[in-house]
Amino acid sequence: MTNADSLLARITSPADLRALTDEDLEQLAAEMRSELIGVVRRRSAHFASNLGVVELCLALHQAFDFTRDRLIWDTGHQIYPHKLITGRAAELHTIRTKGGLMGYPNPSESPFDLFMTGHAGCAPSTAMGLRVGDELTGHPERHSVAVIGDGAFPSGIVFEALNNAGGLRTKMLVVLNDNKMSICPPVGGVANYLDRARMSSTYHDWNKRLKSLVSSVPLVGEHAERWVQQIKDAIKASLNHGMLFEELGFTYLGPIDGHDLKGLRSYLEKVKAMDGPILLHVLTNKGHGFEPAVKDPVKFHAPAPFRKAEDGYVPLKASSSRTYTDAVSAALHAACGRDPKVAIVTAAMCEGNKLQKIRDEYPSQFFDVGICEGHAVAFAAGMAKAGARPVVDIYSTFLQRSYDQIFQEVALQDLPVVFCLDRAGLVGADGPTHHGTYDLASMRVFPNMVVMAPGDQRDVEPMIEFALGHDSPVSIRYPRAGLEAVDREPQPIELGQAEVLEWETDGMILACGALLGACVRASDRLRERYGLRVGVVNARFVKPLDRNVVCKAIEEAAFVLTVEEGCLMGGFGSAVLEAAGDAGIPAAHVRRLGLPDRFVLHAERDEQLAEVGLDVDGIVRAALDQARRAGLHVPDLDPEAEAEHDADLDGHAPVQASGANGAAERANGHANGAASKPAPAALTAQG
Numbered sequence: 001m002t003n004a005d006s007l008l009a010r011i012t013s014p015a016d017l018r019a020l021t022d023e024d025l026e027q028l029a030a031e032m033r034s035e036l037i038g039v040v041r042r043r044s045a046h047f048a049s050n051l052g053v054v055e056l057c058l059a060l061h062q063a064f065d066f067t068r069d070r071l072i073w074d075t076g077h078q079i080y081p082h083k084l085i086t087g088r089a090a091e092l093h094t095i096r097t098k099g100g101l102m103g104y105p106n107p108s109e110s111p112f113d114l115f116m117t118g119h120a121g122c123a124p125s126t127a128m129g130l131r132v133g134d135e136l137t138g139h140p141e142r143h144s145v146a147v148i149g150d151g152a153f154p155s156g157i158v159f160e161a162l163n164n165a166g167g168l169r170t171k172m173l174v175v176l177n178d179n180k181m182s183i184c185p186p187v188g189g190v191a192n193y194l195d196r197a198r199m200s201s202t203y204h205d206w207n208k209r210l211k212s213l214v215s216s217v218p219l220v221g222e223h224a225e226r227w228v229q230q231i232k233d234a235i236k237a238s239l240n241h242g243m244l245f246e247e248l249g250f251t252y253l254g255p256i257d258g259h260d261l262k263g264l265r266s267y268l269e270k271v272k273a274m275d276g277p278i279l280l281h282v283l284t285n286k287g288h289g290f291e292p293a294v295k296d297p298v299k300f301h302a303p304a305p306f307r308k309a310e311d312g313y314v315p316l317k318a319s320s321s322r323t324y325t326d327a328v329s330a331a332l333h334a335a336c337g338r339d340p341k342v343a344i345v346t347a348a349m350c351e352g353n354k355l356q357k358i359r360d361e362y363p364s365q366f367f368d369v370g371i372c373e374g375h376a377v378a379f380a381a382g383m384a385k386a387g388a389r390p391v392v393d394i395y396s397t398f399l400q401r402s403y404d405q406i407f408q409e410v411a412l413q414d415l416p417v418v419f420c421l422d423r424a425g426l427v428g429a430d431g432p433t434h435h436g437t438y439d440l441a442s443m444r445v446f447p448n449m450v451v452m453a454p455g456d457q458r459d460v461e462p463m464i465e466f467a468l469g470h471d472s473p474v475s476i477r478y479p480r481a482g483l484e485a486v487d488r489e490p491q492p493i494e495l496g497q498a499e500v501l502e503w504e505t506d507g508m509i510l511a512c513g514a515l516l517g518a519c520v521r522a523s524d525r526l527r528e529r530y531g532l533r534v535g536v537v538n539a540r541f542v543k544p545l546d547r548n549v550v551c552k553a554i555e556e557a558a559f560v561l562t563v564e565e566g567c568l569m570g571g572f573g574s575a576v577l578e579a580a581g582d583a584g585i586p587a588a589h590v591r592r593l594g595l596p597d598r599f600v601l602h603a604e605r606d607e608q609l610a611e612v613g614l615d616v617d618g619i620v621r622a623a624l625d626q627a628r629r630a631g632l633h634v635p636d637l638d639p640e641a642e643a644e645h646d647a648d649l650d651g652h653a654p655v656q657a658s659g660a661n662g663a664a665e666r667a668n669g670h671a672n673g674a675a676s677k678p679a680p681a682a683l684t685a686q687g
């Protein structure tokens with residue numbers, strides 16, 4: 001919480017900055033940093049990026065009036081200092097919690113936040129749009145500023161914007177916040193180019209030197225050679241100096257010190273008076289002001305909560321449980337070892353996808369292409385065409401940026417590219433920009449594409465192996481969640497075949513993906529508390545769908561639930577209804593559970609699952625509702641019993657699957673005494 005007698009407590013809007021002296025501003029910057037450290041130590045949030053832009057944020061808000069001018073922070077994960085000085089300091093401690101501040105810009109919180117973002121690279125385009133829109137609506141006096149990091153800068157869309165603004169000579173400012181880091185060190189030609197620009201002194205020094213050289217008395221003899229060499233060096237250095245941007249029509253300024261408040265302000269004042277598009281190259285330290293973050297900006301990009309210890313900082317709660325990401329990266333690591341043709345492609349998310357081991361042990365099979373998802377997919381397609389076995393390991397939400405390449409370069413060519421879609425479903429604190437909501441719907445529409453989702457830990461490795469042996473594109477999606485193991489003898493993965501865990505006729509739950517464990521627990525609760533016999537299917541494939549199992553379930557059960565952690569429109573449930581429709585089977589008793597047609601805000605993942613009815617309670621409630629509609633007897637339990645949560649839900653203890661395929665029959669039998677029905681013979685063969 002902000003200290004009541006601090007300078008920061010007195011800043012209710014950027015206008016309050018104007019009354020501050022330079023000493024005050026230095027103190028304010030220090031208070032902002034300690035506020036950031038105080039908050040981020042207690043909750044996982046973006047940290048090093050925010051520490052690095054404190055001075056830049058203050059200078060921008062001093063030089064411009066963003067009650068009128070336009071400011072877009074690219075990606076938006078470095079928005080915390082901006083939130084501190086735009087009236088939200090007292091709430092910063094709520095950041096990324098349910099009902100609290102969003103960890104990204106949020107227009108519903110403040111008019112100083114223009115776009116809710118979380119995906120990198122779009123700020124130059126939207127800032128250009130704001131500028132042109134303001135001109136068209138009679139506000140040419142408004143400045144438009146985009147702040148973009150060096151990691152986001154190589155995104156293709158950035159060059160689309162530079163091309164357009166440079167061509168139109170649009171009056172706008174692009175501040176390149178260059179801290180020599182993406183989440184990992186940045187990769188590619190742009191990073192090398194910026195390295196060279198950082199290394200040489202400022203552009204204006206060289207210009208001055210060049211002018212003095214030319215104006216000096218012409219030298220003869222041995223001096224001439226030195227003179228010419230100096231001119232060549234100067235031109236070479238100035239050629240490294242933003243000439244890339246100058247050639248595109250931008251005026252390049254810098255690089256300048258991004259922690260020098262006075263210097264920043266004077267450059268920004270200069271820029272305001274200039275015409276056309278300007279790129280101001282600012283050098284900052286990711287983690288500035290907090291030594292452990294400066295030393296390890298990767299670890300402190302979005303650290304787990306931590307405390308100070310003698311030998312540095314230790315995480316408050318070291319997460320030991322293995323995640324789906326761990327299981328997938330281990331399977332990919334093994335695949336790389338088995339087959340040198342396997343190539344793993346990441347779009348700047350080596351840490352997030354836990355690919356460090358592959359990077360270090362199989363460097364020739366690992367490709368970090370930077371925040372360039374469209375390129376990642378087309379690049380993988382080229383590799384597949386050449387006979388390699390590429391895997392695009394990418395967050396579901398970031399895959400959206402490469403949709404056309406998935407269509408044209410992969411599906412249309414029917415190339416064996418494997419898409420490992422991490423963070424599929426609800427992601428928790430990152431909120432609506434990062435949920436993996438649409439991949440089931442968006443991937444299943446492509447001919448040739450296989451769409452799979454592991455039901456639990458046991459499905460992961462066999463699905464990766466299946467995918468790498470399949471000669472068409474395959475998409476495998478899994479959540480930002482701890483692994484669960486449903487206790488059973490898993491059926492082998494066969495194309496288009498679901499796995500029947502238990503067959504019942506009161507009801508059937510068709511589970512798509514990692515909510516399988518919750519579905520099994522819901523089935524247990526329905527049986528033990530309500531005497532309802534509800535079977536469970538691990539769908540495994542959304543495309544090709546196991547129509548045999550799906551249609552039988554719809555024909556035989558009094559009600560059917562489809563459960564998926566994806567958008568209801570066009571997802572797994574839609575595929576099930578399509579199958580029933582195609583087979584002419586009535587399906588009014590089928591109810592689809594999934595993500596609603598709205599954006600789910602930031603919170604803990606379990607809170608979000610409960611909010612949308614995808615936790616055990618929600619699945620049970622939906623089943624009871626469907627059972628009543630189907631005329632089944634449902635005892636009215638007292639509210640406490642109904643509301644009682646599943647004790648092992650948080651612990652994700654291994655889930656017992658009883659019934660035909662259940663290796664461990666339920667010790668206590670069934671609520672109404674009957675043993676569970678084995679799946680109809682025709683189905684067990686189907687698996």
Ligand SMILES: Cc1ncc(C[n+]2csc(CCOP(=O)(O)OP(=O)(O)O)c2C)c(N)n1
Pocket residue numbers: 049075077078118119120148149150151152153177179181182183286347348349371373398401
């Ligand atoms: C399209 C997209 N791909 C990947 C990411 C994940 N991501 C978030 S921040 C980040 C690094 C950004 O580096 P930079 O722009 O230099 O910002 P810094 O953290 O250094 O301030 C990445 C890869 C994203 N947000 N958007």
Ligand SMILES: CC(=O)[C@@H](O)[C@H](O)COP(=O)(O)O
Pocket residue numbers: 075077118302352423427430480
């Ligand atoms: C800003 C950004 O996009 C990344 O830092 C993202 O927040 C990482 O998400 P995970 O924490 O799920 O890896």
Ligand SMILES: [Mg+2]
Pocket residue numbers: 149150151177178179180181182286
């Ligand atoms: Mg950076």
